[in-house]
Amino acid sequence: MRxxxxxxxxxxxxxxxxxxxxVEKQLQLEGATRETIGRARFVQRVWEWKAESGxxxxxxxxxxxxxxxxTRLRFTMDEGLSRAVREVFVRLYQEGLIYRGKRLINWxxxxxTALSDIEVQHEDVSGKLYYIEYPLAxxxxxxxxxxxxxxxxxxxxxxxxxxxxxxRYNSLIGHRVLLPLTRREIPIVGDSxxxxxxxxxxxxxxxxxxxxxxxxxxxRHHLPRVALFDHHARMDPAGLQEAxxxxxxxxxxxxxxxxxxRAMVVEALKKAGLLQKIEDHPMALGKCYRCKTVVEPYLxxxxxxxxxxxxxxxxKAVESGQIRMIPEQWTNxxxxxxREIKDWCISRQIWWGHQIPAWYCKHCNESAIVIxxxxxxTISSExxxxxxxxxxxxxxxxxxxxxxxxxxxxDTWFSSALWPFSTLGWPDDTPELKKYYPTSxxxxxxxxxxxxxxxxxxxxxxxxxxxPFRDVYIHALVRDAEGQKxxxxxGNVIDPLTIMDKYGTDALRFTLAAMASPGRDIKLSEERIExxxxxxxxxxxxxxxxxxxxxxxxxxxxxxxPRDAAMDAERSVVDxxxxxxxxxxxxxxxxxxxxxRFDEAAxxxxxxxxxEYCDWYLELVxxxxxxxxxxxxxxxxxxxxxxxxxxxxxxxPFMPFITEEIWQAMPHAGESLMIAxxxxxxxxxxxxxxxxxxxxxQKVVSTVRxxxxxxxxxxxRKLDAVIDIADNEITKHLQTHRLLxxxxxxxxxxxxxxxxxxxxxxxxxxxxxxxxxxxxxxxNLTGIIDLDKETARINKRLHELTVQMExxxxxxxxxxxxxxxPPDVLEKTRxxxxxxxxxxxKLDAQRKRLQPGAAT
RNA sequence: GGGCGAUUAGCUCAGGGGGAGAGCGCUUGCUUCACACGCAAGAGGUCGCAGGUUCAAGACCUGCAUCGCCCACCA
Numbered sequence: 001m002r003x004x005x006x007x008x009x010x011x012x013x014x015x016x017x018x019x020x021x022x023v024e025k026q027l028q029l030e031g032a033t034r035e036t037i038g039r040a041r042f043v044q045r046v047w048e049w050k051a052e053s054g055x056x057x058x059x060x061x062x063x064x065x066x067x068x069x070x071t072r073l074r075f076t077m078d079e080g081l082s083r084a085v086r087e088v089f090v091r092l093y094q095e096g097l098i099y100r101g102k103r104l105i106n107w108x109x110x111x112x113t114a115l116s117d118i119e120v121q122h123e124d125v126s127g128k129l130y131y132i133e134y135p136l137a138x139x140x141x142x143x144x145x146x147x148x149x150x151x152x153x154x155x156x157x158x159x160x161x162x163x164x165x166x167x168r169y170n171s172l173i174g175h176r177v178l179l180p181l182t183r184r185e186i187p188i189v190g191d192s193x194x195x196x197x198x199x200x201x202x203x204x205x206x207x208x209x210x211x212x213x214x215x216x217x218x219x220r221h222h223l224p225r226v227a228l229f230d231h232h233a234r235m236d237p238a239g240l241q242e243a244x245x246x247x248x249x250x251x252x253x254x255x256x257x258x259x260x261x262r263a264m265v266v267e268a269l270k271k272a273g274l275l276q277k278i279e280d281h282p283m284a285l286g287k288c289y290r291c292k293t294v295v296e297p298y299l300x301x302x303x304x305x306x307x308x309x310x311x312x313x314x315x316k317a318v319e320s321g322q323i324r325m326i327p328e329q330w331t332n333x334x335x336x337x338x339r340e341i342k343d344w345c346i347s348r349q350i351w352w353g354h355q356i357p358a359w360y361c362k363h364c365n366e367s368a369i370v371i372x373x374x375x376x377x378t379i380s381s382e383x384x385x386x387x388x389x390x391x392x393x394x395x396x397x398x399x400x401x402x403x404x405x406x407x408x409x410x411d412t413w414f415s416s417a418l419w420p421f422s423t424l425g426w427p428d429d430t431p432e433l434k435k436y437y438p439t440s441x442x443x444x445x446x447x448x449x450x451x452x453x454x455x456x457x458x459x460x461x462x463x464x465x466x467x468p469f470r471d472v473y474i475h476a477l478v479r480d481a482e483g484q485k486x487x488x489x490x491g492n493v494i495d496p497l498t499i500m501d502k503y504g505t506d507a508l509r510f511t512l513a514a515m516a517s518p519g520r521d522i523k524l525s526e527e528r529i530e531x532x533x534x535x536x537x538x539x540x541x542x543x544x545x546x547x548x549x550x551x552x553x554x555x556x557x558x559x560x561x562p563r564d565a566a567m568d569a570e571r572s573v574v575d576x577x578x579x580x581x582x583x584x585x586x587x588x589x590x591x592x593x594x595x596x597r598f599d600e601a602a603x604x605x606x607x608x609x610x611x612e613y614c615d616w617y618l619e620l621v622x623x624x625x626x627x628x629x630x631x632x633x634x635x636x637x638x639x640x641x642x643x644x645x646x647x648x649x650x651x652x653p654f655m656p657f658i659t660e661e662i663w664q665a666m667p668h669a670g671e672s673l674m675i676a677x678x679x680x681x682x683x684x685x686x687x688x689x690x691x692x693x694x695x696x697x698q699k700v701v702s703t704v705r706x707x708x709x710x711x712x713x714x715x716x717r718k719l720d721a722v723i724d725i726a727d728n729e730i731t732k733h734l735q736t737h738r739l740l741x742x743x744x745x746x747x748x749x750x751x752x753x754x755x756x757x758x759x760x761x762x763x764x765x766x767x768x769x770x771x772x773x774x775x776x777x778x779x780n781l782t783g784i785i786d787l788d789k790e791t792a793r794i795n796k797r798l799h800e801l802t803v804q805m806e807x808x809x810x811x812x813x814x815x816x817x818x819x820x821x822p823p824d825v826l827e828k829t830r831x832x833x834x835x836x837x838x839x840x841x842k843l844d845a846q847r848k849r850l851q852p853g854a855a856t
Numbered sequence: 857g858g859g860c861g862a863u864u865a866g867c868u869c870a871g872g873g874g875g876a877g878a879g880c881g882c883u884u885g886c887u888u889c890a891c892a893c894g895c896a897a898g899a900g901g902u903c904g905c906a907g908g909u910u911c912a913a914g915a916c917c918u919g920c921a922u923c924g925c926c927c928a929c930c931a
Contacts, residue, residue, distance in 0.1 A: 330860095816911040
């Protein structure tokens with residue numbers, strides 16, 4: 001599990017994500033700032049983690065070719081991945097696709113870092129909407145009322161916007177208003193993008209330094225940006241001065257938090273008679289995912305990737321079908337997001353990650369570098385960076401040697417984006433790169449479709465010149481049994497380790513596969529897992545049964561080959577039947593796996609193994625197996641081992657542990673099931689005739705069991721039966737397998753023939769064999785029969801038949817149906833109707849015989 | 857506000873034009889020699905509502921209701 005609820009498939013992770021997640025998770029950096037986290041604590045947590053998981057972060061990183069310098073609280077991966085990251089950064093910078101600029105970003109004033117979209121969690125709150133009156137500059141009695149949820153930012157307004165087609169206001173465009181509490185006049189502009197005429201008063205303040213939309217609007221109208229808050233989100237005296245805030249207000253505001261400032265501004269506006277009203281206004285507030293502090297849009301120098309030139313080829317790759325999203329519905333999400341993509345802020349002010357390969361000459365940038373303490377410094381947007389793979393030796397401008405490195409690190413998704421090729425040795429032209437790029441399938445969760453998948457596509461196309469993968473399989477999200485999103489704060493996370501302890505890893509894995517219907521989330525319920533635990537047990541017991549019936553520990557072959565004449569003669573009907581059925585199952589499972597329908601594949605396997613292989617095959621095989629004198633035992637044992645071996649291979653991807661365990665204990669060829677060939681269907685194994693033949697056996701056995709069940713006859717009570725059927729072929733089948741049927745159905749006597757028994761025996765049933773052939777079964781229940789129960793059973797079936805016949809009759813008597821329906825459907829409907837008729841007649845006749853006095 | 861999905865048996869869910877399905881749960885009967893984490897039989901559903909297309913709709917179309925998710929935003 002990763003994040004809140006995404007199932008993380010092992011093997012798709014990479015160093016960048018592992019680093020961030022492991023470190024963040026283990027350190028529980030709840031609100032900790034760079035300054036407060038000590039090395040001791042860090043190292044301690046690393047070792048705690050080792051105790052839990054058996055390997056350390058260091059070991060993991062070393063495996064990935066990294067080296068760590070713990071003393072600096074910042075690790076760099078000098079080989080491998082880090083080299084690729086620097087290479088990409090430098091190339092993009094040289095092409096002008098990476099730039100450093102002062103722009104508005106989401107900022108956590110507690111962690112003191114830029115946050116990506118995924119790191120901002122929105123929370124519904126009950127906010128207020130404040131209506132503030134701005135006096136017109138040329139006539140202060142006239143006022144323009146705006147509505148805002150953040151009155152404290154009004155001091156940084158640099159314009160007011162109205163809709164250019166709004167007759168209420170558009171004559172005011174070009175006029176100016178006095179910004180209350182300040183000595184500034186600001187213009188009224190017309191902006192159809194920003195302004196929603198229906199909202200509030202239809203007039204809106206523009207604060208480019210504290211709101212994303214306003215920032216954009218500010219660019220459109222060339223407005224100045226007045227920043228009021230510092231990086232702690234406190235009122236900055238310099239900002240207040242720049243905003244020309246009235247002296248008395250300014251003194252109180254300096255150093256205030258946003259909340260404190262809000263109260264003061266509202267109070268001051270009230271006093272000035274400029275606060276019209278306050279309304280309740282539910283809204284969503286962005287919070288830092290780590291420390292839950294309210295996120296502040298903050299104007300600061302950051303690094304950005306100019307994304308448009310990278311996005312266009314990535315859009316085409318998906319539009320043209322070069323890259324396929326599965327399920328397809330995600331394609332639109334991807335395209336929609338990509339078409340409206342915004343420049344990507346890649347700098348972070350945290351202390352782990354890949355440090356940005358940029359340096360500043362201290363001499364040339366003296367005024368731009370602000371040293372605030374021994375360890376922290378900020379570099380303003382005016383500074384001129386030197387971007388290169390290695391630290392520069394001298395400044396190209398002044399020739400001096402004193403540099404300071406950009407303290408920022410890269411967004412973890414920056415290195416993640418390079419994963420498809422950086423892990424294979426890029427920028428070197430390695431054999432691995434040649435062999436594994438592009439790869440076939442990426443398995444991932446939709447919540448990182450944009451953060452990761454889209455960026456891998458962009459970077460792959462940019463630096464490798466071709467797509468990184470062909471298929472993107474987007475798996476389901478796991479929810480709890482109530483359908484709630486799993487979340488650490490809610491405490492409803494189902495810990496996979498607990499589940500695995502209780503039910504087994506295979507059971508959990510199989511459950512997830514079986515429930516992974518495309519486009520739907522998974523509500524994980526323990527009952528379902530328990531069901532598949534039972535399935536694992538079933539598999540185990542089937543193996544036990546086979547093993548204990550082998551004569552030598554390694555008896556039996558494992559290869560199923562298409563029949564040749566010699567083999568054909570040796571194989572029994574049951575052999576041919578199970579091979580045919582198994583082959584069918586293999587075909588279906590393969591088909592569904594190729595279509596990414598893991599749920600269907602898992603369900604087919606479950607049903608086949610439990611309800612055909614175990615319920616029927618293992619039972620059908622017993623008479624031959626236990627008949628030590630008979631000739632069929634050895635062949636049957638061979639078939640058991642061969643078919644079960646194939647089944648284990650089929651199930652192995654769904655239940656790797658138990659299948660490997662069983663496989664090793666059975667006669668087998670090869671080292672491990674993991675590397676054994678996966679079964680493929682073989683057309684020659686298909687055997688329609690034997691499938692029909694065994695179906696006849698099953699039909700008779702089921703019918704006897706049916707009567708037993710309804711009459712409540714225990715299995716220990718043996719019965720006599722007579723089958724009446726006017727079909728030579730089926731009669732022949734049944735004759736051949738007479739003993740088998742008797743065993744399975746618990747009969748002492750079975751007569752097969754066309755002759756009705758005389759006197760008629762009490763319990764009967766009609767049996768419909770394949771292709772509409774019908775027979776009748778009589779069971780001697782003298783002294784056992786409950787006439788009422790038997791009549792009720794027949795009546796129930798008669799009722800079902802009547803309902804079904806009404807339906808077919810209605811269709812067949814509809815001229816339009818007969819005229820328009822496809823011939824095969826018409827034929828099928830007619831045949832079905834005939835079947836119903838026959839069965840009804842047989843049952844009807846029998847019901848009459850059951851009437852008191854009818855039987856002799 | 858835009859988009860997506862869901863609504864089918866008591867529960868969890870498959871099924872996407874031609875006789876309503878699975879697992880779990882429930883009822884009944886089984887100390888059947890692989891398995892009671894089992895075997896056999898069974899009960900249980902006008903497939904959210906209303907229209908439409910069709911010879912035929914649980915399935916396709918339109919609208920509505922309820923629930924959920926994603927994106928944007930709520931000045």
